[in-house]
Amino acid sequence: MLLFFAVCFVTNGYAQTNRNKDLRVQQDQPLAWLGKWLDAWELVRKDILQLPPDPVPDMLFFDEQYVYTNSTVSAPQGILFKGPDFSGKPVAWRKVAHQGELTMPDGQQAPVAIMSFAAPRADGKPFFVMAAPSLWEKMGVASYTLKSGDMLTGVFIHEFSHTRQFNGFGVQIDSFEQTDIFKELAIDDDIIQELFEKDSVYTQQFLPEIQAFYDAAFAKDKTGTKRLAVVAMAMLKKRQQTYFVKGNAVLKKPEAIFLSMEGMGQYAAVAWLMHPKGGRLSFETAVNGFRRKRRSWSQEEGLAMFLVLNKLSKPNWNKVMFGTNPTDIIQLLKNALP
Numbered sequence: 420m421l422l423f424f425a426v427c428f429v430t431n432g433y434a435q436t437n438r439n440k441d442l443r444v445q446q447d448q449p450l451a452w453l454g455k456w457l458d459a460w461e462l463v464r465k466d467i468l469q470l471p472p473d474p475v476p477d478m479l480f481f482d483e484q485y486v487y488t489n490s491t492v493s494a495p496q497g498i499l500f501k502g503p504d505f506s507g508k509p510v511a512w513r514k515v516a517h518q519g520e521l522t523m524p525d526g527q528q529a530p531v532a533i534m535s536f537a538a539p540r541a542d543g544k545p546f547f548v549m550a551a552p553s554l555w556e557k558m559g560v561a562s563y564t565l566k567s568g569d570m571l572t573g574v575f576i577h578e579f580s581h582t583r584q585f586n587g588f589g590v591q592i593d594s595f596e597q598t599d600i601f602k603e604l605a606i607d608d609d610i611i612q613e614l615f616e617k618d619s620v621y622t623q624q625f626l627p628e629i630q631a632f633y634d635a636a637f638a639k640d641k642t643g644t645k646r647l648a649v650v651a652m653a654m655l656k657k658r659q660q661t662y663f664v665k666g667n668a669v670l671k672k673p674e675a676i677f678l679s680m681e682g683m684g685q686y687a688a689v690a691w692l693m694h695p696k697g698g699r700l701s702f703e704t705a706v707n708g709f710r711r712k713r714r715s716w717s718q719e720e721g722l723a724m725f726l727v728l729n730k731l732s733k734p735n736w737n738k739v740m741f742g743t744n745p746t747d748i749i750q751l752l753k754n755a756l757p
Contacts, residue, residue, distance in 0.1 A: 452552045453480060453487065454503040455568070456575045459691055461506060463576055467690045468583075468736045472506040476544065476582050477524035481531060482551035486517050490524040490546065523548060533558050535574050537581035539589060545582035549575060564708030569698045573688035573709050580687045581680060587745040588676050595673060608677040611670060612716040621662060625716070628654040632723035636706070636730065644730045649756055651727075655749070674717075675747035682721020682748055683740055685709065686729070689722065724748045731755040 464470045479488040487502065488494050489510050497513025504510060519531050524546035525538070535549040552571050562570040595606050615621040631654055635647035663670050692698035692705035700708070706726065713719055725748060728734065732755045739746045746754075 450487070450502065452568070452571075456549075456572055456579075457503045457505055459572045459576055459697060460579050462694065462696055463580070463687050463691050464506070466696075467694065468580075468687065468741070470583060470737050470741060472508075473583060475505045475508055475510055477540075477546035478505075478510075479521065479524060479546070479548045480551055481517060481521060482553050483557075484516055486513075486515050486521065488513055488515075488524070492524050492526055493522045521548075533560065535578045537578050537585075539585045543585065545585050547579055547582055549578065562708055562711055564704060565692070565698075565700075569692060569700075570709070570711075572698075573692055576691050577684035577688045580684045583741050584680055584683070584745075587741065587743050588680050588747075590743075591672070591676055606673065608681050608717045609715070610677065611674050614670070615662070616716075621658075624654075624658050624661070628658060629716075629720045629723060632720060632727055636723050636726035637703075638730075641730060644727060645756065648727045648731065648752065651723075652752060652756060675749045677717045678721040678724060679740065679745070679748040680721075681715070681717040682723075682725045685718050685722035686725035689726075721748065724752060728752055728755060 464472075475489065477488070477490040477493075479486060479490055479493050481487065486494055486497070487500075488497065489512055491513075494513040494515040497515035500512050500514050502510060502512035517531060520528060521531055522528050523538075525540040531550075531554075533550050533555060537545055537547045539545050552568065555571055556567060561567055565573070592606055615625070628651060631647065631651035635644050635651055638644040638647055659671055659674075663674075689705045689709050690697075692700045692709060693702060698705065706722070710719065710722070728748065728751055731752075734740070734751060739751060
């Protein structure tokens with residue numbers, strides 16, 4: 420999960436000129452990507468994660484010239500336009516020119532840059548921000564395996580899935596930040612990686628653990644997946660017993676939560692890439708393509724763990740992963756294994 424804070428700047432002249440206009444814009448080609456992304460999430464929500472509809476969150480998208488949002492904080496003088504629905508509900512979309520800066524739905528500001536993230540406002544309501552495909556392509560962000568459109572749809576799905584997790588895992592993360600032991604640490608999905616990435620002995624133990632979970636995920640049958648998953652879980656347990664002791668024992672829970680959040684985001688994206696109404700890709704192509712540079716530990720191991728879980732059982736995602744008292748992926752795998 421990328422927590423990035425950005426600015427939406429509207430000149431007084433622009434706002435005054437367009438204050439009383441109500442421009443209705445059809446979903447023409449320049450905004451086709453927005454409809455595709457929201458349709459993709461609807462497919463994931465209903466068919467893959469089996470989640471009930473949620474209230475429309477504040478959303479902010481932007482390209483080289485304009486902001487497209489339903490947030491009155493981000494575009495108080497924005498021109499209304501007809502954009503895609505959200506879960507069958509109309510969205511009060513606003514369009515406004517930016518001058519290279521954005522105002523987030525929570526009021527924080529930052530310059531226009533490549534970004535995709537979900538975050539909670541002070542009142543707990545989630546909001547979502549993402550750059551349009553043209554900006555990603557301009558910066559040369561691409562996949563050697565996936566089409567650009569499919570890759571970015573996957574990125575959108577991953578980050579948007581977090582809007583459904585703040586009332587569960589998000590609340591637990593907030594509780595960490597209130598304890599003295601975490602005041603000197605950045606509590607985010609890279610916390611374990613930042614602490615141990617330069618420890619060569621740790622990485623020599625951890626990286627094979629990731630591969631063990633992928634070996635289990637790619638096994639030819641459920642029996643093979645179960646056998647290899649037992650090996651991978653034993654490696655995880657040994658690593659934690661070796662390194663997460665004494666003062667580091669508090670790291671077990673954050674690791675489990677971020678493996679759950681990042682792993683679920685990755686899994687949701689890969690599941691869409693494989694879905695016959697989505698990317699229509701093979702298991703191998705979708706998984707290897709979306710892993711891309713494989714630099715994020717929590718995303719790498721988290722995805723493999725969810726792929727394994729999905730082969731071992733068909734969990735009710737709504738109850739186990741998106742409720743107010745979610746079960747983390749490590750515990751779910753323990754429950755699914757002998």
